Amino acid sequence: MLEALNITKKFAGVTALNAVNLQLMPGKVTAIIGENGAGKSTLMKILSGVYPDYEGKIVYKGQDVHFANPREAQQCGIAIIHQELNLIPDLSIFENIYLGRELTDQWGFVDRKAMRSNTQRLLERLKLNVSPNSLINELKVGQQQVVEIAKALLTDADVLIMDEPTSAISEQEVEVLFGIIEALRNEGKTIVYISHKLDELFKIADAYIVMRDGCVMESGEMQDVDHDGLINKMVGREIQLLSQAHRVVSKEVLLRLENMSLQDTRIKQNLIVNHVSFQLYRGEILGLFGLMGAGRTELLETIVGMHHARRSGTVWMEERALGLKSPQQAIREGIVLVPEDRKKNGLVLNLDIKTNVSLSRLSEVTEGGFINRKKDLNLAQQYVDSLKIKCSSPMQQTKNLSGGNQQKVVLARCLVTKPRVLLLDEPTRGIDPHAKNEIYKLIVSLAEQGMSIVVVSSELPEILGLSDRVMVMCEGKLTATFQAHEANEDNVLRAAIPKTI
């Protein structure tokens, strides 16, 4: 169906792809796996016309093709769902879906009615229960991802490339997506599926291709490999899988939330966080699980003093009420949030590692009003070493780092503030298994040093493997709390799924 021969691509002299060969079959789901920076996304961007400059040849339906832009690829029937969302926030769902290919009526005017009803059908097929008129910025990240998928389905593509489509969506939505993928496969479509979540691949993929350092290392049928085997092929080395922590945690309460609520920006009666109360013990890792829209991110943001105008309830730190009104005050009290979207909220990508690391504590490296460069550099170097941030030097710009290393820089910046409470929102989202493992180890060792940690994650194994206690949220409310040994996939998921339909 689609074949790539000897594809080589260089960015500013750095080889991203090295003589890659690839064959995709119709009626099959091919999984492409590899650590971040292995070249998966680059290869997909070439196949879908995003990068027109490359060496090598692409053969599609028996013919040599060269796509100058994504539109050409789309017209030939190759659609891609990018890892990053490409939606316009202030336009409605249907306007986004039809962007650049609007339907027109006989007078040449945009036919909003037809676009709206087609979109409605598409959303129903994807089981996304929102109006086609909703603006993108009113949707959760997970819902936006579904819109992105709807956009690709609209073109009736023969080849559908999905680059980490589930990195931001809940398990429930993943099931829906898998149903759709299966249906498409049965229609004979060629599907490429890129994901770090290996369990997903065993559910959905027929064949696999392993990439490493810009080369295809191996390919084969999914049925011939197992989980660990696949991981070994990916990283080229054995990695230690996370084991249950089973640690003894003190019963000393550090942080306590009392009746925390957060109003919706539009409808004041709607509570995004609905009367949540819980206690966080010293040195504890508290896992917070919930589906998209459960209010997990908002809960963390509320704790550090964001949205204080719409908030009610009290945060107590060692039985002292904190009336936090900004993340700045929260940091002063020893509470720091590591945000979900590191590029959007975590890093200043234009600045170097050094400045990003010391940003929250520049006062520490300032002497007599001036930044002491040596101290500044030492501080950064210390964290680069202890967190094993892979970089040429602390002066390297953060935008050139891989996802895992960027995440470590954000973590370093937060750790520099010497927090007592660390709030981690999806700390391993979109990073490779090796870096993930390193971050798990770091979280555990921080807790052992006495730091209290809340980890929000959409990945159940991560929550179950890491937490001393698991808390579940659903529709803004706290629905269950389990000790580590009581929690399992079944009871946690059960508590996370809304009861009302």
Add this chain to the structure above:
Amino acid sequence: MIQQRSKIAKFQSLIALLLMCVVLSLLSDKFLTFANGWNVLRQISVNVCISVGMTLVILTAGIDLSVGSILAFSGAIAAGLLKFGIALPTYDLYIGFTLLGALLAGTVVGAALGTFNGFVITKFKVPPFVATLAMLTIARGFTMLWTKGYPISSLGKEFSFIGTGWFLSIPILVWIAAIVVLLATILTNRTAFGKYIYAIGGNESAAKLSGININSVKIWVYALAGILAAVGGIMVTSRLNSAQPNAGLSYELDSIAAVVIGGTSLAGGRGTIIGTVLGAMIIGVLNNGLVLMDVSPFWQQVVKGVVILLAVIIDKANHKEE
């Protein structure tokens, strides 16, 4: 190869400036003289001061359109107070101002208007473009009210010394600009406040989560832009020995041009003070050269526009991979 290119990119403004100087000295024998050199530096010194403030604002991803008007108002305040003082006949009150007092008052007015800009932008979330556009007409209106539309002239020898005098064989105006540039370079490179400016322009939401008080940094930045506009106002007034109600018209555009030619991104987070200085020099040398070569002033405007476009296009090409 790539590294070489980025190294060249770093110095592109400097290379362009030197190239212009070489070409102009070949085309005109009046260009490469000490007299003309000082002349050019004196001419650009006002723009340099304003543009340094503008750079700080633009680094935070903001813009300040009010600098020309604030310049005029501050200059007029200083001139008016120096010449007439404050007289309130109803209360039988007269307050006279020394030179230093008048200069200080002008600067305070600039700082106040700049702070007001920052306050409106941060507390009421008014986009900088709109807030400072409003201040552009407000401050110009104040200038007209204060001067009643007439120049305030003959301000005394002491005052005009600032604009025309020399110190250690260097014009005072150039001294002022050099000190402003030096202080701003230290501020942006060596202080926490400077890093905050870059962080806010680079990613405001990350800066906020890092615990930076965004509002206070922004208010300070607009206040500094106001202060530097006031300094510019005093320089202009003293050079002419007269406060013109129309002083500083469209200066905001020249200073934005200097910032942009100097390689500062209008999206914020990237740029340097020294780049802006080079940008201001390029504009200054260009103006001077075209005058020396008897090019019509109308063509001068066209050429200036083309240079701005070229500078931005080259800058874009250098940052393509971003």
